[in-house]
Amino acid sequence: MKKLTSFLLALAVTFSLTACNRQGNSNNSNIESGSAVTSDNQTSSDNKSTEDKGLGLCAPNNVINYHFDSYDQLLSALTDRNSDGYKDIYTQMKQNTSEEKFELFRKTLQYFETGKIKLCVPQLNGENMKIQSDSTYVQITFMTSELYRIPWIWYHCGAVSGDEQMIVKLSYLLPLENESIDNAKSYLEVQNIISPSSPNPDSYSNFKNYTSVYEKEITLADNSKTVALISETDNAGETYANIYKDGMLISIRASKEKLNDDFFRSFDVAEMN
Numbered sequence: 001m002k003k004l005t006s007f008l009l010a011l012a013v014t015f016s017l018t019a020c021n022r023q024g025n026s027n028n029s030n031i032e033s034g035s036a037v038t039s040d041n042q043t044s045s046d047n048k049s050t051e052d053k054g055l056g057l058c059a060p061n062n063v064i065n066y067h068f069d070s071y072d073q074l075l076s077a078l079t080d081r082n083s084d085g086y087k088d089i090y091t092q093m094k095q096n097t098s099e100e101k102f103e104l105f106r107k108t109l110q111y112f113e114t115g116k117i118k119l120c121v122p123q124l125n126g127e128n129m130k131i132q133s134d135s136t137y138v139q140i141t142f143m144t145s146e147l148y149r150i151p152w153i154w155y156h157c158g159a160v161s162g163d164e165q166m167i168v169k170l171s172y173l174l175p176l177e178n179e180s181i182d183n184a185k186s187y188l189e190v191q192n193i194i195s196p197s198s199p200n201p202d203s204y205s206n207f208k209n210y211t212s213v214y215e216k217e218i219t220l221a222d223n224s225k226t227v228a229l230i231s232e233t234d235n236a237g238e239t240y241a242n243i244y245k246d247g248m249l250i251s252i253r254a255s256k257e258k259l260n261d262d263f264f265r266s267f268d269v270a271e272m273n
Contacts, residue, residue: 078112130158221268
């Protein structure tokens with residue numbers, strides 16, 4: 001059984017939000033779910049301030065993670081396709097999150113089912129990034145609640161160059177149905193709405209393990225320009241490039257050296273091809 005262990009804890013320290021150590025209970029060969037949640041004192045404090053000053057989003061006590069081996073498997077589950085048993089998986093996802101505390105996750109599923117949002121995946125030079133698995137990470141994980149108390153999809157991507165791998169996280173904001181978010185122009189603007197207590201260029205020194213947080217204009221593969229929020233940590237392999245585009249939050253975790261201008265000019269998140 002595969003686990004999201006050490007990286008989840010490292011990420012929770014880095015963002016000081018939603019620290020979770022999740023374990024999966026296998027329900028078939030391709031998809032697993034888990035409900036074990038732990039948090040440290042720093043996380044509890046930040047979550048409280050997020051709830052008080054942000055959108056008031058409440059994370060469920062039990063977080064359920066659905067794991068997939070490929071983009072196709074995830075697409076089949078989210079679009080309720082009646083093939084290879086994934087219609088049953090979609091039904092299970094809705095049943096497992098029937099309680100009110102999972103309302104945002106259920107709404108996200110409904111947006112996928114009705115086509116209001118499409119499955120988008122990380123791409124390099126117009127091609128879907130390779131998904132990779134090892135003993136630590138599953139290929140793809142759909143989390144009912146994670147950073148900022150909202151659902152996220154994690155893609156464990158193969159190495160862009162050399163041996164280093166990359167985590168690309170994606171969250172859809174349209175189900176929040178918030179006009180201020182819809183009108184935001186950058187990741188930092190969105191973060192200030194959802195979670196104003198999160199590390200930003202003015203406050204990062206108050207958070208453990210941060211060495212710098214700043215905004216940077218980047219150009220993506222489709223030649224669009226945006227202002228990314230770059231978060232650097234004292235771990236050489238953990239720099240985060242955070243992007244807001246087309247109603248999605250995108251967070252890329254890699255070394256600072258990998259997240260250079262050439263990479264951004266080849267990178268995008270787009271509807272699966």
